[in-house]
Structures are given as structure tokens and as C-alpha cells.
Amino acid sequence: MSKLKIYAFPDVVLTKKAAPIARVEKSYFKLADDMFETMYDAPGIGLAANQVGILERILVLDVDYDYEELEGEFPKPGEVPKNAEVFGRSIVTNRKPIIIINPEIIRKEGKIKTSEGCLSVPEYTAEVERAKKITLQYQNIDGLTKTLDAEELLAVAIQHEMDHLEGRLFIDRLSPLKKEMAQKKLRKERAERESFGHDLMNPRDAKKRGF
Numbered sequence: 001m002s003k004l005k006i007y008a009f010p011d012v013v014l015t016k017k018a019a020p021i022a023r024v025e026k027s028y029f030k031l032a033d034d035m036f037e038t039m040y041d042a043p044g045i046g047l048a049a050n051q052v053g054i055l056e057r058i059l060v061l062d063v064d065y066d067y068e069e070l071e072g073e074f075p076k077p078g079e080v081p082k083n084a085e086v087f088g089r090s091i092v093t094n095r096k097p098i099i100i101i102n103p104e105i106i107r108k109e110g111k112i113k114t115s116e117g118c119l120s121v122p123e124y125t126a127e128v129e130r131a132k133k134i135t136l137q138y139q140n141i142d143g144l145t146k147t148l149d150a151e152e153l154l155a156v157a158i159q160h161e162m163d164h165l166e167g168r169l170f171i172d173r174l175s176p177l178k179k180e181m182a183q184k185k186l187r188k189e190r191a192e193r194e195s196f197g198h199d200l201m202n203p204r205d206a207k208k209r210g211f
Contacts, residue, residue: 001037003088004052008120009169009186018050018057018165020102024143028058032099032141035060041088043067044119046157046211048164051120059161061098063153067091098148100138103162106147107135114156116170118211123189124182128173130159160211170211 007013021028031054039047039060048059070089080086084093110132117125133151136158140146150158160170171182 001033001087003041004034004038006038006042006047006051006119007053008122008190009171009183010190011120013053013055014050014120014164014169015167016050016055017167018048018055020057021139024101024139024141028101029141031058032060036062036097037087039119040065040067040090040092042119043090044211045153046161047119048161050164050167057103057165058099058101059103059158059165061100061154061157061161062096063157064094064096066093099141100136100158100161101140101143103136103138103158103165105131105134105159105162106137107133109133112152112156114153116156116160116211118160118170120164121169121171121182121186124171124186126171126174126178126182128160128170130156134158157211 031049035047035049035052035058038052039045039062045063045065046059046061049056067090070086070091080091081093084091085095086092108131111129112132113127113129115125116128132155133149134155136148136150138146138148163170163172171179171186174182
């Protein structure tokens with residue numbers, strides 16, 4: 001597995017719509033693995049291909065895992081706890097990874113407001129309203145068509161990542177005034193990072209796991 005670059009606002013790739021995947025080739029196994037490596041290391045609970053510069057309709061999720069950050073030297077064989085895996089600087093347990101290709105929401109029910117963050121929108125959170133329950137139709141990594149009933153956090157995470165595939169960030173769902181304020185803040189912070197020679201904030205500096 002390889003860690004990928006996470007693109008951040010205002011990178012143009014985040015405004016582009018991802019194309020459907022016509023055929024699930026073996027190369028998507030590698031892409032999904034790399035996306036999980038990147039997501040767990042960040043750490044985040046979801047990642048869409050747009051966020052790593054790939055305009056194809058694939059996303060990965062894991063909303064239930066536990067992690068702790070590595071401190072000091074990389075652990076030697078035998079030092080990692082049983083049933084744990086190391087992704088970059090994260091020791092991850094209780095993984096429940098989901099790979100979703102060509103997603104389509106076929107049913108929505110109810111409303112829920114939650115505070116959302118995003119690996120592509122560093123150091124910013126805002127309350128967003130989405131469907132509380134959804135039924136999703138998608139293809140798995142074997143190319144088989146599946147359906148998934150999701151609610152609350154999983155439903156929110158899926159909708160958040162699907163927004164990425166449409167070239168939309170969660171700040172695009174804010175009121176015009178709040179969106180403008182968020183964009184101004186994010187541009188200023190990015191300019192400050194770049195002035196110190198940092199192209200992108202380390203997602204580990206964020207206060208909570210994002211999507």
C-alpha cells in the first residue's frame with residue numbers, strides 16, 4: 001500500500017465531477033488499498049477518489065475503527081498488538097472497511113444535522129443537514145451490484161463522500177454567507193501554510209477525524 005496526497009480546498013480537482021467506472025479492474029484493488037492507507041493515516045473515516053486527485057466514482061469508508069498514533073520509532077515485529085494493523089503513523093484495530101463503486105442513493109428517509117469535518121477542508125467544521133437513513137445501490141470491489149441500508153453516521157459519511165464525487169464540498173451546503181466566510185478563512189490559512197513551505201496541512205493536526 002502507498003500513501004496518497006490529499007488535495008485540499010481550493011484545489012480545482014475537488015470541484016470536478018468523477019466519472020462512472022465502466023468495469024471494475026484489478027487495478028482498483030490497489031487504488032482502494034492506497035486510499036485506506038491514506039485515510040487511516042490521516043486519520044479519517046471516509047475518502048473519495050477526488051480527494052486524492054482521481055476522478056473516478058470510488059470511495060472508501062470505515063466509521064467504527066479505533067486507532068492510536070505512533071510515538072517515537074516505528075514498532076518492531078511483535079510490538080504491534082494482536083489484531084492491529086499499522087497504517088503510516090496509525091495503529092488501527094476493529095477495522096470494518098467498506099469499498100463503494102458507482103454509488104447511487106435509491107431511498108432517503110428523515111433528516112439529521114451533524115457537525116462535519118473533511119480531510120480536504122483542514123481545521124474547519126460546520127453543521128450540515130442530510131438524510132438520516134438511506135438505501136444505497138453500488139458495486140463492490142468484485143464488480144457485483146449490492147444494496148446497503150445505512151443510518152446516522154454511516155449514512156452521513158456516505159452522503160458526504162458522494163458529494164465529493166459530484167465535485168461538491170460540505171461547505172457548499174452552507175448558507176451563502178457562511179460559505180463565503182469559510183472560503184475566506186481557508187484561503188488565508190492555506191496561504192499562511194504555503195508561506196512556510198507547507199503545501200498541505202498534516203491532517204493529524206485536525207481536532208477530529210474528518211471524511
